[in-house]
Amino acid sequence: MAKEVQAAVVERRNDPFVVKNVLVDDQPGPKEVLVHIVASGICHSDEAVRVGDAGDLPLPIVLGHEGAGIVEKVGSAVSGVAVGDHVVLSYAYDGTCDNCLAGQPASCEQWVPLNMGSGKRPNGQPVFTDKDDTTQGLGSMFNQASFSTTTLVQESNVTVVGKDVDLRKVGPLGCGFVTGSGTVFNTLKPEPNSTMAIFGTGAVGSAALMAAKISGCAQIISVDIVPERLAMSKEIGATATVNSKEVDAVAAIKELTGGKGVDYAVDTTGLSAVMKQAVDAMGINGVFAPLAVSQKELDLVPFNDLVATQKSVVGVLMGNAVPQIEIKKLISFWQKGLYPFDKLEKTFKFADINEADRASTSGEVIKPVLIMDEDYTV
Template sequence: MNVKAAVVDAVGEPLRIRELVLDEPRANEVQVRMAATGVCHTDAVLRDGWIPTTMPIVLGHEGAGIVERVGSAVTHLQPGDHVVLSVNSCGTCRSCLSGHPAYCLEIYAHNFAGGRPDGSSAFTDSDGSRVGSHFFGQSSFAEVVNASVRSVVKIPEDFPLELAGPLGCGIQTGAGSVINVLRPAPGGSFVVFGAGAVGLSALLAAVAGRVGTIIAVDVVDSRLELATELGATHVVNGAREDAVARIQEITGGGVQTALDTTGNARVFRQMIDALAVAGHAGALGASAAGSEGVIDLPTALSRGIRVTWIVEGDAVPQLFIPELIAMYRAGHFPFDRLVKTYPFTDIDTAFADSESGDVLKPVVVF
């Protein structure tokens, strides 16, 4: 099958849309015609070489579409099903079997290596040369993909597919970090550093959980204004205020739960310093090599704080994504406020708007 796809040919190069050949789905794969795909920071991280992979490659890992074919080993999905594509995993390691597929022991091979675990790729160029596939088990910057079955999440047919895609990674990551990992108490306190799509998804989860004091820290006033509209009780502009001092003032001595979505070492240190005694912090922002932060270890020990590094919100996508959809439909999780759609042909503009901060969650529509 010939399909149009956005290809990265080498590290740091822009995405170029061209026609590729898609192979037949394997026994454990699902062929999906894409309706929409979110643009995520992790796509840019791979494009720019922060995480090594095989190039050229088709990226995209927040896909949503309709099943066209299923492999011979797939029994719970059928053509016509509406699906979201999420993180891939092996399904058989200790992490997968204990309900933590985001920490799969074979996570690189199944998500970042640029092909199937056996080394094959679903895509070839017009001259027969290999083009990498199966980024997050899907490579959804293509009209049709052969996705690993463990990446596929069935959703209600009446849910808008242009909204569904970001649930596969960014929205799931932010919300899951709060709901599955940090679990701030109703009436308790929570701060998120970084009011982008992931940070505001975390904020929405805290609002849904009836957390009493919800603080957003960013350096862009428009994002802080939106955070207030979405339910933040306080906002702090870190470029104009001492974020640690302000958080301690708001909370009366320190915040109980905190999340850093920026990957910035200085911000990470601020988060640690803003914690209350026995506070719990989460970190999930991707960082370039050499971004190591510094923690005052003796002081941290005496305060009894916890720090958890979080991948994909520590979620089981097949369970958690339907939960987020139910929350949205009940009016408790309005993540649609973060989304802006673009035609697939404008994918470079979507990337640029995401990186400039002008748009929180771009979604390209096929």
């Protein structure tokens, strides 16, 4: 059976989002969960798919992968989620490959086919179909498609949270915030009193910054070209800021660290020149994590740039996080006043998705959040 719902669909590359009625299969399979979406963050990865920077994902597609909502139905083999549960959605993983069994679902052997847009369920059927052409299946971002009023996901997509948690705020924990903070907590693991530079102070960079503060970094240097974002980074924990439009970022970071350079660097811009600056701004034994969804190249001379100073570059997907653990941890930090991610958010009506996307892309808003259910209250 199918249920008529609203979803924001991208028909062709570079097309705007079109909010339209589509059909979602509302009969969950054994390990599937039907979720009423209350709100969803907009992530840079959604825009990267829309314009083609994330590769050729199947179109038309329903994007959105920072959803939060309430469970409507569960499949017969679902054990950890119940009807009425309040949930945050993140990426899907199979749970059975060696990497998943080793506690690293972000390295799932089926990560790409599960998350990169096919929109197909384990039975081969699409989650969403076009209302006017039921033979036309729609793609689904992160097997989640949270730019919809109702979606059907796998149990692995779901993290149950307390019913006292405001679902209008926590959706972005499923991607942008968990990526930035998880990179720091799970991969970089900075020692207390160490130093870190974060290039780009959007949602992912800001999350890395807050995690660096929680981890006890003595110096946290944020680098950006937008003064308002740099001011916000100071508010949430940066010890110093660098406007790289006005000064040489590498020289400024070296000066701030007594000539040594930082122990860790994170880039969220995906720009070739900025990523090279991040490498150059590190000291001996520095570790660099480039996180942006970008097709730009990083040009290095391995001996000069890495070997001679024993620097390293590490790839980190989704913060190397187990969502069902990490999201709850971030909520706990937030409730204790240690992780004020909600300061970065601004809400928009679902119908205004293109305005919200523009605000995100321009840098005007760090984390836009779409409200699908305007009647929801905590």
